[in-house]
Amino acid sequence: MISPTYNPAEVEEKWYAHWESKGYFHSEPDEREAFSIVIPPPNVTGVLHMGHMLNNTIQDILIRKALLDGKNACWVPGMDHASIATEAKVVKMLREKGIKKSDLTRDEFLAYAWEWKEKYGGIILKQLRKLGAACDWERTAFTMDEERSAAVYKTFVDLYHKGKLYRGLRMVNWDPEALTVLSNEEVIYKDESSHIYHVRYQIEGSEEFVTIATTRPETILGDSAIAVHPEDPRYQHLKGKRALVPLINRSIPIIFDDYVDREFGTGALKVTPAHDVNDYEIGKRHDLEVIEVLNDDGTLNEKGEVNHYVGQSRFKVRTEIVKELEASANLVEVKPYTHNVGRSERTNAVVEPKLSLQWYVDMKKLAEPALKAVMTDEVEFFPKNQKNVYKHWMENIRDWCISRQLWWGHQIPAWYYKDDVYVAETAEEALYQARAHTGDHDLELDDLRQDEDVLDTWFSSWLWPMSVFDEFGDQEEIDYYYPTSVLVTGWDIIFLWVARMIMSGYEWKDEKPFEHVYFTGMVRDKQRRKMSKQLGNSPDAIKLMEEFGADGVRYGMLSSSPAGGDLLFDEKLVDQGKKFCNKLWNALRMFKNLEIDSSLETPQENKLAISWLEQKKSMMLEELEGNFKAYRLSEALVTIYSFIWGDFCSWYLEIVKPDYEQPIDPHTYQKSMDLFEELCLILHPFMPFITEEIWHKLKKRGKGEDCMAGSWPEAGQFDKGFVKSVEKAKDVVSKIRDVRNKYGLKKSEPLKVYVEESEGARELLSVEGIRAMILKIGVLEDLIWTTTEPEGTIGFLSGTEKYYVELELEIDVEAEREKLEKDLDHARGFVRSVEKKLANERFVSNAPEQVVALERKKLLDGKERIRIIEESLKSL
């Protein structure tokens, strides 16, 4: 006896363990066509969230479909080390233990970090199993493991020697909390409301003042000039004059530069070259002093010349200095002001522009082939419109700052001795270079000092499609799996990751890293808000799977998620998936509860149902092929869903289902099992667990006969006309049910139905089995030909065929008339529009013959319907 409800918890763990033990997840190069995907490596600190579920469900679907297609599918899982996020976690953990990072040596700190990684890292990989992910776990990679690290050092050195990597002094985005530099892509800009302050500076040697506007009064202490526009008539008289910085009375020049926007504020700009990107540029042009008044942690220092601010945070000083400016009558005005503030993606700290010596990758040369590849569709984007975004970024690319002031990560392979730098994969090699360069053969390792910083995590991630296949080692694997088949990722990291992987692919393999890129949308809540911890609007992924089953969740994630489009998550979606599982389960139960009587003949309507469903399935398979090719996975799933629920369960099963407690004939049973089995295969990539479970319950299976290891069904021949006939018969049945509904007739009460003689009706009912089908599921006593409208019946129209249902009840003439008149309006409108088209001479002479012929047929049919409706109205 099978349980009346499907219980995913029992089934899912069992099958995942089974698949894994069979080695289905593992891939080795062989003679089959390779299909490979590298996982977008989640942070080692990460836990499974909705975005991961969507992204990984899609990858799993593609992998399982490839397996069914007979390809050698390989999905490489892994994680990245997430420099900033992980280091922050470890520092926090140490703080809780009462240990300060500054009290530890680098090696001590790293020991703690590794310990943390082993203990807490990679939870997400375990969680992915619950989702059903068919990852090749034997290949699990980590950006800081030996092979991946070797690739990082090798490529760094290589770029350096090619002159594509350099060390330079630049304005950078500084995170004062994480105490590290950030790349442009790691800074998130948002409008924030604050204030704009108008502050006056006295002109040296006069009683005159000049007023400037600033949002950052605390940086006044670092001012080294006042700038005005060269053509601004208001300030011409200040040429050659100097101004005094309020509170500290530092004398600074008044300079003229056309960068200044005369419309903005007062038209006078304070220039702080050390703490503003634009001011830095102005400073360079005018050879201004660079006064750094902020420490790395965002506190003020003694260069600001105000003792009681030293060591105070920039925000505190802002409040304080405003008070002091006011007290000294230098504050002219304060206005509310909304401006764009950049914050660190990881720590949310307000980013501080800072002048700093960092390592950069020269992106111009790398970008060229990568841009071309995407524009020519050598690397194909799904959806296409992401190409524009990519193009824009690539054409305006800026150099990539890759050093980070952290310990967790790949320490930069550069060694300093005196004023020279030696870049090498190992310290020994660097020492060799240093000895050769200096001619000093007594130099020892201790004389060299390795760069303290580590590399940006993305500097290892961009090598991922190559490094997981050991591109600088044994070539067999990379030759077989590279380029990978498809990358599945969110459009939000198109610059951070996708673009850079394409660049690295061409740089070191002279070949794209993947054929296709499928961009998923963002998962949002019903109100279109991003899922976030702060809002608490993200459901717990694990709990969700426990409640709705992994298959249910997979269904819900995908059914509403077109490529590139955002997914508005609603629990109703996963609930629908859960219900779908139950539906499938109960279809199985229906068959399993039947007795088979081998002496039974196959009824006509069953034969009809079998060939109809088989042919319709073939039509669907053709459609699915197109869907998969275009990555229209959501559409594919919805197509399968409505085929299974609608065609298979609602129609097919109802036709072949024997009467209560009656046995089924063996042919129908066997064919039904075959069809159900194919449906399992077709649905398997989307909902792997329940399909595997049903697969094993349908038939006795031998060793290795698993759904996951099966073959995707081939589309057979089909006759569209035949399928259409059955669809017409379904329409007749629906309309009979409508009459029952309207007149409150029981479903079980057999009815007598008349069909009016016509060519169409003759044709339909001549198809073998159609009459029997209508009789059975329409629950009719008889279906009788007629040439006139029989007494005491109610009519309906199906296409251009007229049917009459015999009723013993009083007919509601008014309701009937209303309905008929509405139908008549519709039919007349239809005919009018077709007539208009056909009356147009240019249409008839210009449009293709087939189109015109179709319009003529539409006209005839429309007129026929009008005739029938008018007749019915008359006889009412």
Next chain:
RNA sequence: GGGAGAUUAGCUCAGUUGGUUUAGAGCACCUGCCUUACAAGCAGGGGGUCACUGGUUCGAGUCCAGUAUUUCCCA
């Protein structure tokens, strides 16, 4: 400020080279059913000037231009 997209039923979205009986689905809604596979269900129903204006075309939800609203990206 620059750029890219979006606008189809109450909601979320399909609608693939312009022509397939005057637009499809799921959810929501309404009506009637506990009919032994499934109430996590069954049967049926209503609901849309395809944002607006103009153009191209024999023919436009589909192509073009403008307007409005809106989302995102870059600065």
